[in-house]
Amino acid sequence: MPEGDISRRGFFIAVTGIVGGMIGVVLGVPAIAYLLDPAFKPAAKEAWVPIGKLADIQVGKPYPFSFTRVQVNGWERTSTSHGGYVVRKSENPNDLIVFNSRCTHLGCTVNWRQDAQAFICPCHDAKFSEDGVVLGGPPPRPLDRYADFRLTNDGTLEIYYKES
Amino acid sequence: MWKKIYEWLDERAGLKELYKNVLDRPEPKGTWWNTLGSASLFLFILQGVTGIILAVYYTPSPDHAYDSINYIMNGVAFGWLIRGIHHWGATLMVVVVFIHMLRVFVTASYKYPRELTWLVGIGLFLLTLGMGFTGYLLPWNQQSYWATTVGTQIAGSVPFIGDFILKTLRGGPDLSALTLQRFFAAHIWMLPAALAGLIGVHLYLIIKHGESHFPTKDD
Numbered sequence: 455m456p457e458g459d460i461s462r463r464g465f466f467i468a469v470t471g472i473v474g475g476m477i478g479v480v481l482g483v484p485a486i487a488y489l490l491d492p493a494f495k496p497a498a499k500e501a502w503v504p505i506g507k508l509a510d511i512q513v514g515k516p517y518p519f520s521f522t523r524v525q526v527n528g529w530e531r532t533s534t535s536h537g538g539y540v541v542r543k544s545e546n547p548n549d550l551i552v553f554n555s556r557c558t559h560l561g562c563t564v565n566w567r568q569d570a571q572a573f574i575c576p577c578h579d580a581k582f583s584e585d586g587v588v589l590g591g592p593p594p595r596p597l598d599r600y601a602d603f604r605l606t607n608d609g610t611l612e613i614y615y616k617e618s
Numbered sequence: 619m620w621k622k623i624y625e626w627l628d629e630r631a632g633l634k635e636l637y638k639n640v641l642d643r644p645e646p647k648g649t650w651w652n653t654l655g656s657a658s659l660f661l662f663i664l665q666g667v668t669g670i671i672l673a674v675y676y677t678p679s680p681d682h683a684y685d686s687i688n689y690i691m692n693g694v695a696f697g698w699l700i701r702g703i704h705h706w707g708a709t710l711m712v713v714v715v716f717i718h719m720l721r722v723f724v725t726a727s728y729k730y731p732r733e734l735t736w737l738v739g740i741g742l743f744l745l746t747l748g749m750g751f752t753g754y755l756l757p758w759n760q761q762s763y764w765a766t767t768v769g770t771q772i773a774g775s776v777p778f779i780g781d782f783i784l785k786t787l788r789g790g791p792d793l794s795a796l797t798l799q800r801f802f803a804a805h806i807w808m809l810p811a812a813l814a815g816l817i818g819v820h821l822y823l824i825i826k827h828g829e830s831h832f833p834t835k836d837d
Contacts, residue, residue: 484696485671491695529685
């Protein structure tokens with residue numbers, strides 16, 4: 455057999471190896487992508503959420519709002535409800551505070567009471583002022599705020615929601 | 619260095635001897651019909667690999683089975699490919715195993731001293747059908763639900779012990795979560811374990827006896 459020639463047997467061994475390697479790559483690469491797929495999916499844990507028209511919110515009267523976030527994990531959807539109050543301090547569109555209505559004590563939802571001029575928690579009688587400051591009861595800190603908010607061109611107030 | 623490692627391993631595990639006996643063994647002159655056994659083995663391994671990675675996302679529960687497969691098909695990278703290979707590979711495996719069996723029958727390769735290889739092969743064929751039957755239910759769609767309803771009813775039509783067989787297959791009188799769970803267990807644990815074991819025996823016997831000659835006019 456001249457130099458460089460390949461025997462029939464050697465040819466079949468080589469072809470088997472090459473075809474086998476190709477099958478391995480064609481199946482192996484998608485399999486790895488398939489297994490690692492969840493790690494490359496963006497997590498929708500933050501977003502701008504519209505909560506109302508600024509024109510509907512009166513100055514000095516806390517405006518309640520609520521929204522629902524849907525978390526999708528594979529084929530499972532979990533929805534969570536959130537709520538809060540917008541307090542406008544003046545006619546200036548940016549002079550406002552957006553509170554989360556979750557009580558900082560144990561997580562019940564606080565309500566604005568016009569007669570008491572305070573946010574009252576129904577669970578343990580916690581009291582917060584219009585600025586969210588603790589006036590009485592067990593809460594360890596003032597009401598939480600949605601610090602990032604913006605006005606869209608058509609006058610809708612949006613807050614930046616970030617899952618904690 | 620690789621040569622040294624190979625030599626070390628060979629000295630202890632007998633790799634060269636293994637290669638010679640398993641992959642480089644002498645064979646009578648054959649045709650493409652002789653490749654069907656290897657094709658069946660290849661398909662078994664392919665089904666095993668794709669099946670194992672399908673189990674990463676699949677959930678065997680009536681609440682989630684259909685949705686999880688829907689997610690594999692539409693939500694996971696290459697999920698459609700992995701499931702597609704498993705789905706079509708299953709059909710192909712039944713076909714290839716059956717043609718393999720036909721070939722052995724037609725060329726009379728089941729005769730002495732290969733009767734045991736043939737008997738084990740019958741077991742392998744039935745287990746392959748069992749894999750097809752149990753796997754068919756797992757998507758938990760209308761087609762698979764009613765196919766299994768009818769299939770288990772047929773098994774239940776056996777005189778005297780039919781009701782016992784039906785309840786054993788379904789895990790109760792009706793098709794339920796129990797049916798799905800036991801079909802899943804059979805599909806990924808019991809039947810593959812039995813298949814792998816019998817394949818080992820089948821291969822050992824083939825290597826021991828060598829492949830048979832095709833019969834000639836004189837035979």
